[in-house]
Amino acid sequence: MLYKLQFAELLPYWDVLLQGLVFTIVLTIVSTAAGVAVGTAGASARTFGPAWLGWIVVVYVELIRNTPFIVQLFFIFFGLPAAGVKLDETTAAFLAMVINLGAYSTEIIRAGIEAVPKGHIEAGVSLAMTKWEVLRHIVLNQAFRKIYPALSSQIIIVMLGSAVVSQISAQDLTYAANFVASRDFRNFEVYLVATLAYLVLAIVTRAVLRGLGRIFFKAAS
Amino acid sequence: MSLVSIREVRKSFGPLEVLKGVSLEVAKGDVVAIIGRSGSGKSTLLRCINGLETFQSGAILADGLEVGGMHTDVRELRRHVGMVFQQFNLFPHLTAAGNVMLAPTVVNKTSKKEAAEIAAEMLAKVGLSDKRDAYPSQLSGGQQQRVAIARSLAMRPKVLLCDEITSALDPELVNEVLRVVEQLAKEGMTLILVTHEMRFARDVGTNLVFMHHGKVHETGVPKEVFAAPKTPELQQFVGGIG
Incomplete structure (x- = not known):
């Protein structure tokens, strides 16, 4: 038996798929920027901040890393409204992504911070720099250099994992694929296109991250 | 008046008392060489002077500031007290000039241009003007340590602490x-x-301090002390080195 591929039937929906793709890209870029910012703050607080703040970070990180992303998403979108916090699906998707990547990147960046030799920190404070100046000018730069590949992988994982937000009807690429499939019943073609789109997206993201890494960390090391 | 005044300083790591009441006066222009076996408390004493280590009792005054004092601005203290380490500790992501410029720009808010001038001056002082754009990984150990010295000097300290700064270097x-x-x-x-450079301590030092078991065991003018050590411990220490 031969299945006859009919991609032509997807054509009327090209704009839907494109919008989904754009949503996924924007979601990834925004949650990467915000998530890495959260991770940097979390890792800094954990290593350089007061103990009580460190404990708050530990609870946050462990809570997120030991629960499924989809449950976190459902909690934010379906759970919070019961407590009076109503978010639309797009906001909920962005928030869940940032919280999730924030927790993972906290741990990754913390590993980088701890890999910076203690002597560099002592040299910094001996030059009359404050703890936070040492963190900013000496530690974080070196830490990011060390953990950049690990962080890049996590960003790809989160980008692919973002397909889950379609479950709260945030209109990402997967949501668009589901939508098109439900209209024209060309499931094979639609999900083949979606799969390839994610594949290309991942490969391109990886290349972009590698390029950015070269620009940021071009110094000899 | 002493530039650095150390009075009856005691310091313990847990149950281990490392400094057992150390007193030392350092005047402006002095070159004090502290020698002694490893574990005698030399490095710990040095690290107490710029507040890298805390101590339990006694007092240290550095350029009139009380180290570890309730009202002492530790940042102010460290602007006056520079330190060079055994392991160089250059910042690997910055060039030689970048290493020297960092503290002036961040701490003293010196302009980039002025900091670059300071860096040029200090690198010239250590004979590395041609290495200003080199990264630490491109420098030999000796060159790295000279950059580290230039980096400390850029803050124009009143006193420079050197913690075994040649111990990690190849002999040449x-x-x-x-x-x-x-x-x-x-x-x-x-x-x-x-x-551990005894000849250097003798030829360049103005004061020699021999530490033993957490105390200043013997002290004096280096040439005299080396020529005729009074205590058996120092005789043995100097003899052992030859």
Whole structure:
């Protein structure tokens, strides 16, 4: 038996798929920027901040890393409204992504911070720099250099994992694929296109991250 | 008046008492060489002077500031007290000039242009003007240590603490670092060095401090002390080195 591929039937929906793709890209870029910012703050607080703040970070990180992303998403979108916090699906998707990547990147960046030799920190404070100046000018730069590949992988994982937000009807690429499939019943073609789109997206993201890494960390090391 | 005054300082790591009441006066322009076996408390004493280590009792005054004092601004203290380490500790992501410029720009809010001038001046002082754009990984150990000295000098400290600064170097690189230190001594910089370079301690030092079991065991003018050590411990220590 031969299945006859009919991609032509997807054509009327090209704009839907494109919008989904754009949503996924924007979601990834925004949650990467915000998530890495959260991770940097979390890792800094954990290593350089007061103990009580460190404990708050530990609870946050462990809570997120030991629960499924989809449950976190459902909690934010379906759970919070019961407590009076109503978010639309797009906001909920962005928030869940940032919280999730924030927790993972906290741990990754913390590993980088701890890999910076203690002597560099002592040299910094001996030059009359404050703890936070040492963190900013000496530690974080070196830490990011060390953990950049690990962080890049996590960003790809989160980008692919973002397909889950379609479950709260945030209109990402997967949501668009589901939508098109439900209209024209060309499931094979639609999900083949979606799969390839994610594949290309991942490969391109990886290349972009590698390029950015070269620009940021071009110094000899 | 002493530039650095150490009075009856006691310091313990847990149950282990490392400094058992150390007193030492350092005047402006002194070159104090601290020698002694490993574990005698030399490095710990040095690290107490700029507040890298805390101590339990006694007092240290550095340029009139009470180290570890309730009202002492530790940042202010460290602007006056520079430190050079055994392991260089250059910042690997910055060039030689970048390493020297960092503290002036961040701490003193010096303009980039002015900081670059300071860096040029200090790198020239340590004989590395041609390496300003080199990264630490591109420098030999001796060159790295000279950059580390330039980095400390950029803050124009009143006193420079040197913690075994040639111990991590290959023998043939030791002299280029010692020459820089000797030049600083000639220019009148106050230096407190923990060192294993006995000849250097004797020839360049103005004061010799022999530490033993957490105390100042014997002290005096280096040439005299080395020529005729009074205590059996120092006789043995000097004899053992030959």
